[in-house]
Amino acid sequence: MSGYPPIGSYAFLSDCHTAALVAPDGAVEWMCAPRFDGPSVFARILDRRRGGAWELHVEQASVAERGYLDETLVLRTRWEGAQGSVVVHDFLAMSPAGSPAGSPAGSPAGEGGGMSPVRLLVRWARCERGRAVVRSRVLARPDYGAREARWTGRGGVLEEDSGLILAGAPEPESRTVLREGESLALTLDYTGAAPSGHPGRLLEDTVRSWRAWSARSGYAGIGAKEVRHSAIVLRGLLYDEGGGLLAAPTTSLPEWPGGPRNWDYRYVWHRDAALTVLALLRLGHREEAGAYLECLLRQCGGDAERVPPMAAIDGRPVAGERVLGHLEGYAGSRPVRVGNHASGQHQLDTYGHIMDAALAYHEVTGELTGHDTSRLWRLVRLARKQWREPDAGNWEVRGGPRAWTYSKLYAWVCFDRAVRLAELTGEDGLPLDEWRAERDAVREDLLAHGYSQDADAFVQSYGSTAADASLLRVPLVGFLDGRDPRVLGTLDHVQSRLGEGGALLHRYDPEGTADGVDGPEGAFLLCSFEMVSALVLAGRTAEARDRFETLCARAEPLGLFAEEMAPDDGSMLGNYPQAFTHLALIEAALNLDASGTTDELHDWAARGG
Helix, strand or coil: CCCCCCHHHCEEEECCCCEEEECCCCCEEEEECCCCCCCEEECHHHCCCCCCEEEEEECCEEEEEEEECCCCCCEEEEEEECCEEEEEEEEEEEEECCCCCCCCCCCCCCCCCCEEEEEEEEEEEEEEEEEEEEEEEEECCHHHHCCCCCEEEECCEEEECCCCEEECCCCCEEEEEEECCCEEEEEEECCCCCCCCCHHHHHHHHHHHHHHHHCCCCCCCCCHHHHHHHHHHHHHCECCCCCCEECCCCECCCCCCCCCCCCECCCEEHHHHHHHHHHHHHCCCHHHHHHHHHHHHHHHCCCCCCCCCEECCCCCCCCCCEECCCCCCHHHCCCCEECCHHHHCCCCHHHHHHHHHHHHHHHHHCCCCHHHHHHHHHHHHHHHHHCCCCECCCCCCCCCCECEHHHHHHHHHHHHHHHHHHHHHCCCCCCHHHHHHHHHHHHHHHHHHCEECCCCEECCECCCCCCCHHHHHHHHCCCCCCCCHHHHHHHHHHHHHHEECCCEECCCCHHHHCCCCCCCCCEEHHHHHHHHHHHHHCCCHHHHHHHHHHHHHCCCCCCCCCCEECCCCCCEECCCCCHHHHHHHHHHHHHHHHCCCCCHHHHHHHCCC
16 A cells, blocks of 8 residues: 555544544544635645645554544544553544533533534643653645645744644644653644633543533444444534535545545535434434435525535535646545536436435424425426436446436335325325326336346346346335345345455446446445345345444444445445445444334334434
């Protein structure tokens, strides 16, 4: 990897406004400002020479222990050397909602689990034994490494001309001697407006905020530890100002080392909609589910002919794709991209995902208003016009539109959920008979053309026999019973064509799909966890349990999953951490715990939560 740490070895820090990735040697190698999708100030993960990083290490010592404080995204690293030991806490500071940073521990503010970003990256080193020398070097390279930082002194701190403020050291590079009981606090204010505070109190507030949020969930079933940690990761990817869920906080981490499948994932993909709302509601996070749904509903207004498959975290359109030619890319994986051309694609499944999320939310809360549903009914009108057309599909292939079976499946979901939502709200004047007729027409069309008698399975697109792991969702959305012979045939078809490395699945065969991009990719972790859920519904619970345990065991020590995994050595590939992998883990655990015949998240919502 030419000196690049494994993708899965990075720690993920978040304050729900921006994120940082910390390498195993203690260097912050990825951070964007002033928010998740801003230009990077540290990007060594994409270029060892030009990217920039914030290095922090203890002389004549090595990392002996590294992990998160329980139920938080606070990283604790213990350095051990012959002369002394040092514990470093790295975190993006949070304060309990309604409470200013540094409020007394135990105050009532924040007990409900709300929290707010302080907009401060904190690195607090404390000597616990002997004597130690802590070195810090801030190599900020703003604008994705395009220029060097220029620091100027101001009132005991240093201010960089792009707005970063460094406090706690006299220069961007420092060497500090600590004796037992002494500590060093270094902070980076990435907005220029963050309040100061004692590092111990900032740490207390941050830990208290994360733990109060996590405590909302009472889930104690199968995979409880993994589920709760995955929920924390998801919360770290929820943008505080708009409620949208980032697919991942990174850009251009490769789906295969050295290959060109490198994309910018710092956006809100609507394909995650239903799973996000269902998981948040099921785990007790109603406020976040509502904010996320409102983010989705804002995309449904207006008079455009299509709803784009993704949005920027503030709800605006995603910028067109551009290549950062000055960066070499992770392990030489070029190009490094910013923006995403897929935002301009027509992806028919988008309508079904949003409608599925809206129905689940209303089933549990009853809170959708007439204004909300008026925006949703627009999706139905668009789906009626477009469902027979070819589209780009949910995998965003760049090889031209076609009749994707998955797209037709989610057209059925759109009509089905719209009918059920209208029946639930009791609104007058809706053409429900016409919507039911469209639902039946999609079903008939899909069964006639999306299912192949030759393959004995649902296939990737009409007229093909190619396997596609996205079709594991056929029973999960309630289109067919999980024990239907056509579903069982699809599971076997996907496993035989796309299975590799035990419990791992590829999403499709890139060459056979003609997806418009050269080179291989890793096994797809979303689909690997969705096979667990599909097997439960098929009555193959023991097999599902084995797969789930195998997949969870392949997580990195910090419990984080990327988008993909290399089947041979289990290394993480693609952008990291990946929201939909952690969503699918939660779904799989809940299905295993219930061991029912329908998807547990949907069934739970239908029962009113």
